[in-house]
Amino acid sequence: MFWLNLKRIFKSGFVAFWRNGVVSLSAILVMVITLLIISFVLFSGTLLDHTLNELKDRVDVNVNIATDVVEDEALGLKTQIENLPEVESVEYVSPEEALEQYRERHVNDQKILAALDELNDNPLGAVLNIKAKSPSQYESIQLFLEQNYPEGEIDSIIENVNYARKKEAIDKLNLIIEAGEQFGLLLTVVFVVLSIIITLNTIRLAMYISRDEIRVMNLVGADHSYISGPFIITGSIYGIFSAILVLVLLYPITFYIGPKIAPVFFDLNIFNYYVNNFGEIFLIVFMSGIIIGAISSFLAINRYLKKKR
Amino acid sequence: MIYFENVSKIYSDKTKALEEINLKIEPNEFVSIVGHSGAGKTTLIKMLLAEEAPSDGNVFFGSIDIHSLNKRKTNKLRRRIGTIFQDFRLLPHKNVYENIAFAMEAAGKTDEEIKTDVPHVLELVDLPKKAWNFPHELSGGEQQRVAIARAIVNQPDVIVADEPTGNLDPLNAYDIVQILKKINDLGTTVIMTTHNKGLIDELGKRVITMEDGKIIRDDATGRYAI
Numbered sequence: 001m002f003w004l005n006l007k008r009i010f011k012s013g014f015v016a017f018w019r020n021g022v023v024s025l026s027a028i029l030v031m032v033i034t035l036l037i038i039s040f041v042l043f044s045g046t047l048l049d050h051t052l053n054e055l056k057d058r059v060d061v062n063v064n065i066a067t068d069v070v071e072d073e074a075l076g077l078k079t080q081i082e083n084l085p086e087v088e089s090v091e092y093v094s095p096e097e098a099l100e101q102y103r104e105r106h107v108n109d110q111k112i113l114a115a116l117d118e119l120n121d122n123p124l125g126a127v128l129n130i131k132a133k134s135p136s137q138y139e140s141i142q143l144f145l146e147q148n149y150p151e152g153e154i155d156s157i158i159e160n161v162n163y164a165r166k167k168e169a170i171d172k173l174n175l176i177i178e179a180g181e182q183f184g185l186l187l188t189v190v191f192v193v194l195s196i197i198i199t200l201n202t203i204r205l206a207m208y209i210s211r212d213e214i215r216v217m218n219l220v221g222a223d224h225s226y227i228s229g230p231f232i233i234t235g236s237i238y239g240i241f242s243a244i245l246v247l248v249l250l251y252p253i254t255f256y257i258g259p260k261i262a263p264v265f266f267d268l269n270i271f272n273y274y275v276n277n278f279g280e281i282f283l284i285v286f287m288s289g290i291i292i293g294a295i296s297s298f299l300a301i302n303r304y305l306k307k308k309r
Numbered sequence: 310m311i312y313f314e315n316v317s318k319i320y321s322d323k324t325k326a327l328e329e330i331n332l333k334i335e336p337n338e339f340v341s342i343v344g345h346s347g348a349g350k351t352t353l354i355k356m357l358l359a360e361e362a363p364s365d366g367n368v369f370f371g372s373i374d375i376h377s378l379n380k381r382k383t384n385k386l387r388r389r390i391g392t393i394f395q396d397f398r399l400l401p402h403k404n405v406y407e408n409i410a411f412a413m414e415a416a417g418k419t420d421e422e423i424k425t426d427v428p429h430v431l432e433l434v435d436l437p438k439k440a441w442n443f444p445h446e447l448s449g450g451e452q453q454r455v456a457i458a459r460a461i462v463n464q465p466d467v468i469v470a471d472e473p474t475g476n477l478d479p480l481n482a483y484d485i486v487q488i489l490k491k492i493n494d495l496g497t498t499v500i501m502t503t504h505n506k507g508l509i510d511e512l513g514k515r516v517i518t519m520e521d522g523k524i525i526r527d528d529a530t531g532r533y534a535i
Contacts, residue, residue, distance in 0.1 A: 001417060008414055019402040216398045219358060220459070221387035222415035224380065 005226060013233025023206045024238065030202040031242035031289060032249075034195035038288050039250055041188045042281065046273060047265045048184045052177050054266040059170055061138050063128040063145065064159045067095070067121075073157055074126045077149070081130060084144060086137035091129040098124040125159060135174050138163060199292050203235055204300040214304055228301045235297030239289030246285055250274055310336045310498060311357065311467070316366035318352055318522070326352040328522040330366070334500065336466070339493040341509050342502045343533055344519035350502040353519070354471050357500070358390060359383045388416045391460025391468040391497075395475035397452040399444040399459075405431070406440040409459045416463045430458040434488060450481030457488055461497070468492060470501040474508065482508060506533040 017024050063081075065074045075092060082090045093101070099122050106112045116123075132138050142163040149158040207214075210231075217227045251274070258271030274281060313332040319325050327349045334340055342350045355361040356368050359375050368375045370386060378386060399408050409430060410423045418426075431437045434454040444452055453473060460468055470489060474482035486501075486508045493499045503509065509516055509532065516531030517524055 004419070005414075005417075016402060212398065213400050213402075216400060217411070217415070218384075219360075219387060219392050219398075220412040220415050221384045222411070223384050226415060 009229035012230035017234045017237045027238045035246040037195045050268040065126040066159045067125040069157045088131045093127040200296040203296040207300040235293035239293030243286040243289035312369040316363045319364045339499045339514040348519040349522040391465040393470040395472035434458045467498045509533040
């Protein structure tokens with residue numbers, strides 16, 4: 001009996017979807033908007049994440065090692081810093097490489113280059129470029145260095161750490177990242193809730209049109225699951241069709257917008273992102289469509305079935 | 310078979326729809342309930358279908374107190390009562406065949422039973438050629454015959470017809486009552502509310518007259534007298 005009923009519920013849901021063409025079309029159009037909003041939230045989240053990660057990646061703290069420190073000693077310090085739980089990576093730049101980089105940075109400044117040529121020795125020591133796991137952790141790394149290798153001490157192997165100079169930028173970045181993440185989350189919640197409310201109301205309207213039908217079904221003694229089942233199936237079909245439409249629409253939309261906004265978001269082209277992550281996006285949009293359609297129908301019809309015995 | 314025991318219905322705005330109704334309907338009876346609009350006929354029918362609960366008193370179907378049943382059992386009870394309404398209440402997006410089949414599906418009948426019984430009841434109401442038409446493609450009389458076919462397809466114990474001829478011309482109204490009479494002759498109890506004096510007088514069956522929520526007359530072979 002269960003399978004027979006299930007078969008009938010599915011068949012009835014499909015037939016109702018097909019025969020109530022106008023209602024189905026309006027529900028699909030509203031759900032397309034809902035799923036487009038969800039997709040844009042998804043893309044915005046990715047862009048925001050990518051941008052914040054890029055920003056984080058561009059921040060580091062440089063430890064300038066004293067010129068008289070031998071390479072082994074500097075590498076020992078590197079290992080020590082690497083072992084700190086807050087540290088993502090430490091790059092060792094030898095004094096020669098440091099000089100090379102310095103020259104490159106000042107390639108247009110003939111005075112500096114001439115002064116460097118005057119010197120017989122390399123005036124620069126090795127450098128350790130430290131990247132923390134999160135920008136907020138630079139402070140504790142700085143604390144570790146201060147306690148163990150105080151700057152300015154005669155026997156200290158560290159000449160200076162440029163944290164103080166970068167502190168303001170790092171703090172600001174921390175604030176931006178925090179605000180960005182919170183705003184992104186808030187935006188996601190607001191848009192997703194709004195779009196679900198819009199869909200729920202549209203499906204509730206479709207249910208209102210069917211109120212007499214529901215009453216008749218009650219009167220011929222149909223169980224509530226047998227009445228609501230086809231409506232839930234129809235709702236899911238709205239979701240499936242809307243999802244397919246949205247996935248098709250996203251192709252030209254991202255193709256057009258992607259290259260235009262890529263320079264703003266550190267070269268992340270959302271068209272490439274869409275194509276490369278199509279499987280994942282397909283699943284999210286498709287499942288969102290089915291779940292929103294089914295849940296909206298369930299809520300709308302349950303509200304109606306509760307009214308009458 | 311059906312008992313109304315001191316049944317009253319008072320709505321929240323203090324309107325008295327029914328007042329101390331005591332009524333007994335035996336199996337195989339054809340009972341017409343007559344009265345002006347607002348006399349309480351439809352409320353009485355709704356009590357029997359468990360669409361409305363009484364404010365006081367009990368309604369029994371055999372030994373079952375209808376309003377003590379849970380939703381599941383109420384649905385089972387409804388499958389033993391066939392309903393016909395003035396406005397037909399067919400499912401607009403299902404064709405004639407599917408409308409009748411829906412009542413059978415709701416009662417858990419198999420596909421084989423549906424394939425056998427639906428054409429059979431369509432023959433009974435003289436609509437075998439309209440099986441694939443949708444309700445909006447039928448005349449009022451035809452729609453009401455589909456409603457009757459749906460009501461009888463599960464072979465209910467009782468048919469409840471609330472103003473079944475209200476929207477029909479005299480000829481169609483006569484046909485509908487004749488079909489109901491035939492169903493009654495085959496052993497099904499019929500309860501019908503109506504305003505149609507001519508039909509009541511010709512039936513020569515039991516007539517219950519209601520006024521202001523009370524039964525004011527109950528004649529075994531009555532006539533329409535208000």
